[in-house]
Amino acid sequence: MRSSHRLALLLTILTAVALVAGCSSDKPKTPTQPPATPVTPAPPQPGAALAITTSAGAIPIGSTDPVQVTVSGRRTDNGTALPDGTAVTLRTTLGGFNSPGGAAEVNLTLVGGRATAALFPANTIGIAMLRAEKPADGRYGFAFAEAQVRFVEREVTYIQAVSPNVGSPNGGEIVEVLGGGFESPVRVVFGSAPAVVRAVSESRITVETPQLAGFSGTPTPVAVQVTARYGAPDQRSDSLANGFTYAASGGTLQPLVLSVTPASGPNEGGTNVVINGDGFEAPVQVFFGDREAMVRNVTRTRIEAVSPPRANPNSGPTPVDIRVVNLNSGLSHTLKDAFRYGTAMFISSFGPGESPFSGGVLVTIYGQGFAEPVAASLANYAQQVVSVSGTQVVVRTVAIPVTSCPSDNVVARGPAAVTNIETGEGATTQGLEFMYTIQKPLLFGLAPTSGPQAGNTTVTLTGANFRAPVAVDFTVGSGTYTGIVQAVSGCDANGYCTTITVRTPALPNSAFGGAFGDGEDCDDNGDGYKGKKWVPVNASVLVRSLETGCDTKPLSNAFLFTPTDGSCRNDVDPNP
Numbered sequence: 001m002r003s004s005h006r007l008a009l010l011l012t013i014l015t016a017v018a019l020v021a022g023c024s025s026d027k028p029k030t031p032t033q034p035p036a037t038p039v040t041p042a043p044p045q046p047g048a049a050l051a052i053t054t055s056a057g058a059i060p061i062g063s064t065d066p067v068q069v070t071v072s073g074r075r076t077d078n079g080t081a082l083p084d085g086t087a088v089t090l091r092t093t094l095g096g097f098n099s100p101g102g103a104a105e106v107n108l109t110l111v112g113g114r115a116t117a118a119l120f121p122a123n124t125i126g127i128a129m130l131r132a133e134k135p136a137d138g139r140y141g142f143a144f145a146e147a148q149v150r151f152v153e154r155e156v157t158y159i160q161a162v163s164p165n166v167g168s169p170n171g172g173e174i175v176e177v178l179g180g181g182f183e184s185p186v187r188v189v190f191g192s193a194p195a196v197v198r199a200v201s202e203s204r205i206t207v208e209t210p211q212l213a214g215f216s217g218t219p220t221p222v223a224v225q226v227t228a229r230y231g232a233p234d235q236r237s238d239s240l241a242n243g244f245t246y247a248a249s250g251g252t253l254q255p256l257v258l259s260v261t262p263a264s265g266p267n268e269g270g271t272n273v274v275i276n277g278d279g280f281e282a283p284v285q286v287f288f289g290d291r292e293a294m295v296r297n298v299t300r301t302r303i304e305a306v307s308p309p310r311a312n313p314n315s316g317p318t319p320v321d322i323r324v325v326n327l328n329s330g331l332s333h334t335l336k337d338a339f340r341y342g343t344a345m346f347i348s349s350f351g352p353g354e355s356p357f358s359g360g361v362l363v364t365i366y367g368q369g370f371a372e373p374v375a376a377s378l379a380n381y382a383q384q385v386v387s388v389s390g391t392q393v394v395v396r397t398v399a400i401p402v403t404s405c406p407s408d409n410v411v412a413r414g415p416a417a418v419t420n421i422e423t424g425e426g427a428t429t430q431g432l433e434f435m436y437t438i439q440k441p442l443l444f445g446l447a448p449t450s451g452p453q454a455g456n457t458t459v460t461l462t463g464a465n466f467r468a469p470v471a472v473d474f475t476v477g478s479g480t481y482t483g484i485v486q487a488v489s490g491c492d493a494n495g496y497c498t499t500i501t502v503r504t505p506a507l508p509n510s511a512f513g514g515a516f517g518d519g520e521d522c523d524d525n526g527d528g529y530k531g532k533k534w535v536p537v538n539a540s541v542l543v544r545s546l547e548t549g550c551d552t553k554p555l556s557n558a559f560l561f562t563p564t565d566g567s568c569r570n571d572v573d574p575n576p
Contacts, residue, residue, distance in 0.1 A: 116351020
């Protein structure tokens with residue numbers, strides 16, 4: 001009985017487990033979504049962006065030291081530079097590019113994503129609005145950028161130093177005031193006492209120092225003030241605080257360091273350096289930063305020294321001060337950041353990247369380690385050096401010969417190079433070329449368009465890129481006749497002109513006579529017997545550049561010559 005009860009309980013449990021298992025297996029499953037296909041975003045479309053930077057935001061009117069305008073271009077999809085050769089037009093509302101009085105528009109070519117032009121100010125105070133445009137093309141589209149430069153009143157007078165700048169309180173000593181913008185008449189004041197002016201140039205005034213009243217025996221510094229165009233409505237002044245010191249020792253020389261050549265050298269030292277200035281008196285000490293240099297020779301205006309090695313030769317390029325001490329008096333002078341230790345000379349870029357073959361364009365070579373005196377070349381032609389600083393060499397391009405008319409408008413191309421004349425150290429661009437170019441002449445039209453066989457008709461030709469001397473050819477059939485050029489006008493700063501005035505040549509009768517030179521058939525009296533007559537003929541016209549050998553395309557049927565004799569000759573039957 002008990003065993004029967006246990007068996008029944010076991011069957012009940014097994015049945016329940018079976019029911020639970022059956023319910024679990026019959027329960028519908030939640031359907032799952034297939035994995036989504038990853039969506040790849042479309043790549044950004046290529047585009048272009050331009051930017052304009054300027055070396056200065058303001059420039060005095062009439063300045064011959066231009067503002068360097070740099071146009072840079074990049075792709076908007078990946079940020080890399082636009083391709084070399086990308087054309088950009090740069091315009092200004094005031095001033096001109098690349099020469100005083102230059103054009104208000106210049107065409108640039110990007111190299112390495114940038115191009116540079118020099119903006120010279122006008123003689124009018126105002127704001128030059130700059131706009132750079134890249135024309136639309138099928139790949140990168142249109143782009144532009146804008147910037148501005150202020151043309152401000154010219155600051156013509158400044159004082160840099162007084163040499164020597166120590167003297168006797170009794171006065172009467174000859175000293176020079178160094179600076180710029182000095183224009184007679186000038187007034188020079190030491191403290192409150194006017195000096196006697198002996199001579200004046202734009203950058204130097206020679207004066208006789210005045211006496212210092214009430215000198216106490218203690219060295220007394222005073223301000224030195226210069227007023228140029230004294231008494232005129234536009235007089236200008238500048239003052240140098242503590243510019244001159246009155247001392248009981250009288251004319252003790254005060255050293256004055258003005259420049260250092262060369263201005264750079266290796267970290268290991270050993271560079272022969274010339275320190276230019278005034279007031280040097282042996283024995284002297286010369287310091288490059290905190291390191292003393294070996295002095296080889298001393299005169300009042302020049303010290304020859306050898307740069308010492310750097311304390312930390314493994315550090316990067318670093319400028320240091322040059323300090324000169326006259327040991328007998330203890331007087332010294334320091335020129336800040338006058339010498340640079342570190343990397344050898346190199347060229348990073350230049351701009352603008354081209355010049356007409358006639359030259360005359362200011363080109364700035366950018367880099368490091370430049371120090372006067374230097375020689376510079378572009379496209380393997382030596383250039384005229386205008387100015388040199390540690391990071392820039394400005395040259396004016398020279399004219400080069402054109403031996404034949406180039407098909408791609410490029411007369412010469414090649415690297416930029418700078419060489420220090422004293423040390424022989426040099427640098428040359430790698431993969432970056434400067435181009436001398438030529439603009440081929442274009443003939444658009446002429447007026448009047450007809451004249452007599454005898455010639456001497458004054459005709460005005462219009463076009464572009466004409467450069468004197470030129471020749472104008474009138475071609476009829478197989479014969480070419482050259483006119484007499486009277487004038488070439490409408491010229492820009494580079495000598496490219498838009499107008500030629502020419503007198504037409506005289507044509508022979510054969511030019512009007514068809515294949516046999518005696519004219520066309522005619523029968524003016526209607527007797528059936530034909531004579532001959534000369535008829536008007538059209539001439540094609542082209543302009544030849546005698547300087548470059550580049551010709552315009554002929555302008556077909558451009559001028560109609562009318563024969564002097566238009567009658568029907570021999571129109572009578574000799575055997576009626």
